[in-house]
Amino acid sequence: MTCHSTDSTETTQNDRRSETEPRVADSDQSRVAAAMRDLKKTGWYWGSLTANEAKEILQDAAEGTFLIRDSSQRDYLFTISAMTAAGPTNLRIEFREGKFKLDSVLLVRPKLKQFDSVVHLVEHYVLLSRTSCRGGAETPLAPPAGAVQLLLTTPAYAAPPSLQHLCRVSINRATSRVQDLPLPNRLKEYLTDYTYHV
Structure with missing residues (x-):
């Protein structure tokens, strides 16, 4: 009796899981699709640009100039390419559990904010960077000792908006x-x- 009861409970739980998984996948797909729609409206989303092409575009730009491009790594959808004091750099954007956030070292990862869209993520760090440049209290993406601070202040448009x-x-x-x-x-x-x- 107990075995039969446990089996039916497991079956019910598995049925619930299999019902939920497609909804989560649909939700993730719709979230990514909405992120793509918003990104395409920005003018600073460059699509399938390589890291070297992004570096060429940013080479003579002022510090804080940035663009978003498709990530060349399979585990990530997007990458921010930005000009820093040390030259152009790339920072991947990860998508997990329906949210976008910057990829970072394990120690910093829990402190990073998560966003519903890539544009919200970029907007947050742009506002932080602009506040920091004006002498605000909070420092965006504060680097560990020996690293370079990443500022996002000016979008590099793929075409004039x-x-x-x-x-x-x-x-x-x-x-x-x-x-x-x-x-x-x-x-x-x-x-x-x-x-x-x-």
Whole structure:
């Protein structure tokens, strides 16, 4: 009797697990698809650029200039390529359990924030970097002794962004209450289609 009861319990638990796994995979797929849609709107997502090509693009750029590209490593979806005081560098973005965060050494990993989208992640570190450059208290991606600090301040656009997009970013920086602005609904929809500050 006990054996039969245990088997039926295990079967029920396995059934529940198999029902949940596809939902998690669907959720992850939709999260990645949404991240791709947002990234393509930014203008600083370069797609399947190699590390060497990113290095060439950033070579003469100011410190803090960055771009996002597809990762060349199979375990990662995206990479941030950025200009540092020591030259261009790359930092992978990992995607786990429906969240994006920077790849880092094991000791630092638990302290890193997780985000619903890659653009949210970049926006967070850009705001931290800009605050730090103005003498803010918090230091972005503070390096251990002997390492170089990573600043993200200026996106490197794959093509010049449209004036409409730049205006949208400026308006989103100025207000989080787009719906209250005296604007036509179509314009409000355009503004809320990309709510980031970068």
